[in-house]
Amino acid sequence: MDFSNFLLMGQEIGLIVVFLLLFSYDIIGSEQSKNRWFHLIACIEFAILTIWGFVSPLPAGEAFGGMFVTSDLTVLMKNILNIATLIVFLQAYSWLNKENPVRRSEFFTITLVTLLGMYLMISAGNFMMLYIGMETASLPMACLAAFNKHKEKSAEAGVKYVLISALSSGIMLFGLSFLYGALGSFYFSDLTLNVVGEPLTILGFVFFLGGLGFKLSLVPFHLWTADVYEGAPTNVTAYLSVVSKGAAAFALIFVLYKVFGGIEVVWQHILWWLSVITITLGNLFAIRQTDIKRFFAFSSISQAGYILLGIIAGNAQGMEATVYFIFVYLFSNLAAFAVISAVEHASKGNTSIAAFNGLYNNNPKLALLMTFAVFSLGGIPPFAGFFSKFLIFMAAGSVGQYLLVFIALLNTVISLFYYLLIVKAMFIKKGESDAVAHFSSDIYNRISMLICLLGIFATGILWGVFSEQYF
Amino acid sequence: MIKVEYYLIISTLMFFIGIFGFITRKNMIAILISLELVLNAVEINFAAFNRYLYPHQLEGMFFTLFGIAITAAESAVALAIIINAYRSIGNININNMNKMKN
Numbered sequence: 001m002d003f004s005n006f007l008l009m010g011q012e013i014g015l016i017v018v019f020l021l022l023f024s025y026d027i028i029g030s031e032q033s034k035n036r037w038f039h040l041i042a043c044i045e046f047a048i049l050t051i052w053g054f055v056s057p058l059p060a061g062e063a064f065g066g067m068f069v070t071s072d073l074t075v076l077m078k079n080i081l082n083i084a085t086l087i088v089f090l091q092a093y094s095w096l097n098k099e100n101p102v103r104r105s106e107f108f109t110i111t112l113v114t115l116l117g118m119y120l121m122i123s124a125g126n127f128m129m130l131y132i133g134m135e136t137a138s139l140p141m142a143c144l145a146a147f148n149k150h151k152e153k154s155a156e157a158g159v160k161y162v163l164i165s166a167l168s169s170g171i172m173l174f175g176l177s178f179l180y181g182a183l184g185s186f187y188f189s190d191l192t193l194n195v196v197g198e199p200l201t202i203l204g205f206v207f208f209l210g211g212l213g214f215k216l217s218l219v220p221f222h223l224w225t226a227d228v229y230e231g232a233p234t235n236v237t238a239y240l241s242v243v244s245k246g247a248a249a250f251a252l253i254f255v256l257y258k259v260f261g262g263i264e265v266v267w268q269h270i271l272w273w274l275s276v277i278t279i280t281l282g283n284l285f286a287i288r289q290t291d292i293k294r295f296f297a298f299s300s301i302s303q304a305g306y307i308l309l310g311i312i313a314g315n316a317q318g319m320e321a322t323v324y325f326i327f328v329y330l331f332s333n334l335a336a337f338a339v340i341s342a343v344e345h346a347s348k349g350n351t352s353i354a355a356f357n358g359l360y361n362n363n364p365k366l367a368l369l370m371t372f373a374v375f376s377l378g379g380i381p382p383f384a385g386f387f388s389k390f391l392i393f394m395a396a397g398s399v400g401q402y403l404l405v406f407i408a409l410l411n412t413v414i415s416l417f418y419y420l421l422i423v424k425a426m427f428i429k430k431g432e433s434d435a436v437a438h439f440s441s442d443i444y445n446r447i448s449m450l451i452c453l454l455g456i457f458a459t460g461i462l463w464g465v466f467s468e469q470y471f
Numbered sequence: 472m473i474k475v476e477y478y479l480i481i482s483t484l485m486f487f488i489g490i491f492g493f494i495t496r497k498n499m500i501a502i503l504i505s506l507e508l509v510l511n512a513v514e515i516n517f518a519a520f521n522r523y524l525y526p527h528q529l530e531g532m533f534f535t536l537f538g539i540a541i542t543a544a545e546s547a548v549a550l551a552i553i554i555n556a557y558r559s560i561g562n563i564n565i566n567n568m569n570k571m572k573n
Binding site: 128131132135139142143146149150151152153155156158159160162163166167169170171173174176177178180181184185186226227230231294 | 486489490493499502503506509510512513516517520521524525528530531533534537538541544545548549551552553555556558559560568570571
């Protein structure tokens with residue numbers, strides 16, 4: 001065996017090293033030292049990994065006979081996931097250290113394992129690798145959803161997530177078995193030459209897309225999303241809504257472009273309908289939510305519809321727009337979750353939208369950050385969300401999908417309405433006596449808010465500078 | 472020799488019986504058993520396609536082996552989570568998983 005193959009897996013090995021370091025510190029460290037240093041060390045180690053991914057020139061190529069593929073684009077995608085995970089780690093400080101310090105390290109190690117699974121999904125050059133990566137990502141994720149052991153809602157979220165994800169991977173595998181029957185290989189490079197519009201191939205593709213649609217929470221497969229997002233701990237919800245969804249979208253891009261490029265007409269037609277109903281239903285259901293985490297669950301469903309809009313274009317422009325959209329979505333959504341977790345912690349676990357009433361009076365900075373975040377999610381010009389939506393619409397328009405772009409634009413208006421409901425709660429509604437009093441969040445959460453704020457403002461302008469490097 | 476169609480009929484039946492069970496069963500353990508039916512149907516498919524259509528290679532068989540291992544891990548995690556739910560809710564009837572219904 002040629003061990004030089006492992007040189008291509010730089011980021012995976014780095015992640016495993018971080019995992020092992022944290023794991024051994026958890027075993028050998030004393031309680032006092034862990035209480036004091038564990039969170040700091042975890043964040044620093046992961047930050048080093050993130051920065052290393054950006055600065056070190058990682059080689060591109062294929063390893064293990066085409067099983068594992070890495071390129072500049074996969075490195076960029078993994079870096080995006082790294083940033084999001086780092087922000088989630090920073091936000092988790094209050095929750096982990098005040099509520100369950102004993103199980104603090106479990107959160108980090110389990111999250112790192114799911115991240116490894118997502119790396120494998122993105123770098124897969126073979127459907128078996130994709131499947132293993134997906135299971136490595138989704139099984140520990142179910143444990144994370146059930147992390148708050150003593151809360152009924154959390155247990156319920158865990159049950160729903162694990163059953164639905166097992167069912168979705170079963171459906172996906174059923175599709176894969178038909179693809180294997182029709183084409184006789186699992187390697188993307190072999191399949192891409194042979195995929196023509198045979199009925200068995202299309203049947204396999206539809207089942208496969210159904211399975212992946214569960215992970216992305218597209219609309220016919222979205223029913224688990226709201227319950228799991230509401231029941232899971234807030235920081236896990238942030239992780240689910242950004243990192244997990246982003247990784248599934250990246251994997252979908254690669255599979256569609258590399259393997260099913262030959263039946264582009266078929267999947268463009270399917271994705272057209274999926275994205276229309278995903279955006280519309282996600283928006284309509286978001287309006288009537290009263291729980292903020294449920295609200296952001298439906299908001300993230302409609303954002304997944306916009307991601308599909310970029311994928312439909314089927315060319316390099318669409319790919320760039322999609323990656324950029326996820327990059328911006330990361331900062332906007334995590335900024336919102338930073339505020340949600342801070343408010344939830346200050347109000348002793350209240351996650352209803354009513355907890356935000358009068359937030360501007362007592363905590364003006366948090367209210368402003370939340371406003372920026374929802375404006376960016378809705379796509380209002382000075383913020384990065386506008387640029388990302390613009391690129392997505394341009395990519396879809398470049399292949400003549402004008403009707404789709406028009407429907408998406410109408411939906412943007414609806415989404416502005418419900419995003420403004422939160423702004424209204426924070427600025428106009430006067431909180432009763434139960435309004436959240438003035439509080440200062442911990443230093444880690446502040447850093448995460450700062451990163452998100454920088455991201456919301458800077459990524460819109462800086463993307464043009466860096467995009468030539470990758471596409 | 473048995474034709475490949477018979478294997479496919481069996482596996483398709485198993486798959487849809489599994490889906491039906493997943494939707495209609497009320498006990499979470501029974502739902503888990505239905506999931507196993509779904510995944511085993513898929514593995515029969517892989518093995519049959521490999522044996523009949525591509526006898527010169529082993530990819531399908533290997534996928535089956537990996538699938539079995541991952542399925543085992545999946546049921547272990549699912550059982551642990553179901554036990555956790557049992558501890559906090561008191562039974563494993565799926566109808567009681569409705570704390571977030573509004």
